[in-house]
Amino acid sequence: MNYMTKILDCTLRDGGYYTNWDFDKELVVEYCKAMEELPIDYVEIGYRSISLKGYLGEYFYCPEYVMKELKELMPSKKLTIILDEKNIRAEHVDTLLKPCIPYITMVRMAIDPKNMKRAIVLAKAVKAMGFQVAFNVMYMSKWKEDSAFLDLLEGLEDTIDYFYMVDSFGAVLPNDVKDIIELVKSKTNVSLGFHGHNNLEMALINTITAIEEGCDIVDATITGMGRGAGNLRTELLLTYFDSKNILKTRYAIMSNVVSSFENLKAHYAWGTNLPYMFSGAFSLPQKQVMEWVGLNRYSLGCILNALNNQKESLSDNIKLPVLQSKKEFKTAIILGGGKSVKHHNTALKKLAKSKENICVVHAGARNVSNFIDLDIKQFYALAGFESEKLLKNIGDFTKIDQQCVYPPFPRNMGTVIPQEIKTISCELESIDFTKASTDSLLAIGIQTAINLGVDTILLAGFDGYDTTIDQTQFMLAQENQNILNDILKLSHINVMAITPTKYDNLETSSIYSLI
Template structure:
């Protein structure tokens, strides 16, 4: 059995491979004490775009500067795409590994490649073996491959001197039975050592790894606290216990537990790896975990946004990560911006009172209700806001497909007509609103843009407050009073997004005067509902 820890390689997707010297030194000592056989210290790469730390390149000079544990196998990983790209393979290998293994601290080179790169990348194994390196190949995204495809890959591998043939559950979508079946397919053609690299989308990384060991796999990967791309991997601290039990040899976990407390738990709080319901859905639908990782680290994505993108990728396919695909998926509306209803019929010349979802509405309810009864503004409520008497609300506005789906029952019970981009919504959302009186006002999302047309608008974001402002503006209202826009804490990233939205709106041609009449942190012009 070969127990391999790849924290400094896989975990680097969170911190740009920029691990502190103190962490690395503590890590090396902990790995030796825990019974780890191989440490993969990072990537070795020719790419140099943006800042990445030392573990993104893991040069011989860097490795030689470390207090390497005696007897530990030292590994690095190369992305197969760098061996099948513009640079000829042997030239790339010579640049990556200028010294033979006898003059390098590196013992093991693993090459990670997609199925379509495998055949072309395999000759690298011969070149590396001739220079004295051990070689492993990690096949990614095999979970959805057929039996014949897996066997064909194994037949290709037979022709090359691999020390281990790995497969990775890249999407975290496999269960133990699928792992066992995949191993059996490989084994029908490949008789050499096999390895597995699991992801924890569905909290099955450890179970899948142990099942693989039961099925005869002898190389297993893990990372400290599971730190790795997306939800992460099987956790070294748990696998170390299982490996020690199978070997009948106790492992010293004290340095590893100290490493967690001192370095990795604080990093996990900061970067947020680990499984959650979003990663679970991504695993279930075979969606690349980087989509989730990117959205969770971007304050623009609300809970509704993340779920909507997952649903889009489930239908359209999301096995290969692309920022362009992610950006397109965030635009949830179908077809050209259009609508069937003009807000001028209800808004022209009216004072509009826009009710947000902040606590200011409930706190100042009596004053707001008194103002509405005396001055009769057109009252427009966001989503299902119900902190004041329902009879005083004229219209509701909602635009996010996931939020609409979640609130459809509430909307059908509420008496007010609903303004929404109805004709542009997904079919299931339209069906959920079939019994509701809707006013169809179209929506186009375009960065840093506001535009107000007769039956549709352009917004920089799908936030419902931006849509509500555009409805009133297209409707040629006189002015907008705002209640319940209290704002978030100073450190909450949503505060910045809302401030930016209001700034873009107020700078847009045709924008209406905005006045907050309950407390707000957004820097809006403010007056008191009590003075009104």
């Protein structure tokens, strides 16, 4: 084994995919103090970037004061930042990197193999400023299929200090690591690095294999915190090295910082699961899986169905009959998942019974069981794992003789429909009134009402969220608000909330004034 292998901890950078690159100040201080005391060589503190759309936090941009503070906390460590090559060009280097000179030792570059020529131009500009330069080249499990980009490494020994093999999909096995290292060594004498993802729980053995095959630097993160299924755990690597008498570690210090990040993990739940295992096994993109898992809109079965469709190159696996547009009802009550539906359940039923030409559209399955005996036409807007919720809430699909409505074909997740409700299922031809989402239950419900020809939509159970909400709730609240803003633009449909709501711009009336 290479006893001189260096360790780079990239918790703040890779972990930022879960926190949007914002971390609690006390946690960062604790982390930095632990890094200073542990046998870690490099600490990657985040990205440096030009301004991008949307909110990205402190450790995505790493302003100068952040670099200064972290260097003061970790004076003996070689600090690293990373550039995302797809956004950064040589002309950005002076502005981005001049402030880094007093604090940063190495600049890494995240690189898609197809952009290698462009990356070399950027690398030369970075190297000219005096930094160590590392290439983090992604999609390692695909390199055997097309390794031509490696030919471009010839003559770059004075430009690149480390060439990292990044197992982006968490797909490689130890024999793959050996084969790819042999391939890379045939093309360059640059020192090698390895960054392993843990989809198949192979990050440790792959990293050990990389070291045994001559890698000079490897990555890890505290508790494995990192994009998607996460990375090799720093604490596991250090414990392994200690057991082999390679490095001594201070377990009291390590246990404290690990405990703090485990508390964070309880909230964000990084680490591998069945969809990440599947995506790793077939080298499918992590970003999309992370979004699907994080939204909590889809079951593991839905996500696996979508991944299997990707593997089979299918846009969707089921085509349903289309819900035809016709003037069938005057009014639609659209029921959301808020607690106000249960609270005002009796009034909502009385309202539905008292009006002619009215239907009920359920935006999801949460409240279906409370209205199962209501003798008027009902529609169930379903997406994700709502059909599974429907069965759970009702207990018996034979009780349902209403229409289940799914998003337009093809659906992002493919389609998972229980056999019992296929005969009463249909799909929308399109969602025309908004571009905010095609699989939002609210959007499906509103488009269903539009297709049924209504001129009045009464919303109940769209309570909104309190101010203390997590990132997923915030995203869903924004999505709902955008959908509501779009339907309010239609002059021929009157939209009104009839239970309390925190959403903006909605005309609100009391359900009790209508019965």
